[in-house]
Amino acid sequence: MAASDTYGMTLKDRPEFASKPKPLCFPPTATVAEAVAVMSAKDFGSVVIVDPDDKVIGIATERDVMKKLVNPGKDAKTTKLSEIMTSDPKLARETDDVVDWLRIMSNERFRRLPVVDDEGRVKVIFTQGDFVSYTWPDLLYQAKELAKASVGRNYPVWLIGGGIMLYSLLMIIVVTSMT
Template sequence: MEVREAMHKPAAWVEADTPVSEVARQMKADDIGALPVGRDDRLIGMITDRDLVLRVLAEGRDPKTTKASDVMTEGIVWCRTSQPISDAIHQMEERRIRRLPVIDDNKRLVGMLALGDIAHSATRDLTAEVVHAVADHHA
């Protein structure tokens, strides 16, 4: 099975200079917990609901003036639509991440592959493997 068969579409993203108050509103409206962050038509990082809590609220930052790029996790791990889902799962395991942006052959963001997508599409063994790897407690 290829990633395109398991991913969910569409995939939203935010500009690096988007205030985190707007990021939070978009997450709420779309009922999602993470958004890729872009600059100059390139993905540069990810921002999660956890980032908002730990890097904005817990540090007393102003959500209206703090930008997505200030609190995002830099760098981005992605997969391709044509990639076997097992390869994408192994990427998630190795990096201990729960969501992968999916790009097409034109290097455009077209979807996201999350643990829930895997649970609905992959075998029980693969699903258990990735959940165990990404949910493992940090040392």
């Protein structure tokens, strides 16, 4: 895909959208121990906390477990997900633009983005890693174009600098051969 084709891509257009497993969902009353057991068994880094209508009300990540449970010494068997979750997380719609969310995630420093349907029910979780595969080819293309523009714009500087270097080398050769 050419870099110019990537702008305007929606989240549902990404290959990961269809291939990602369904996120792990728990009620806010579930214990951290219950969630961590399933996260560990299925190798997930987060769980989505949902209300009785399956609408997203929070997210709990491995980092939340470390900072809000392990570090303060709380008991995972008695601590509820509601006590460690990030309430009201940012939620994307499947028709939202990839680049917009990449900027938001980068600027606001969060790594997991629940993507919901029109009723607010989670469809998938996108991570920053999912966006890296999207942006890496585009960033390389932009860097190449920037380098071309920079060299072309500074052509007189390169020409003068190259001329001075060539003159200096010739002078060294001439002086060395005279001695």
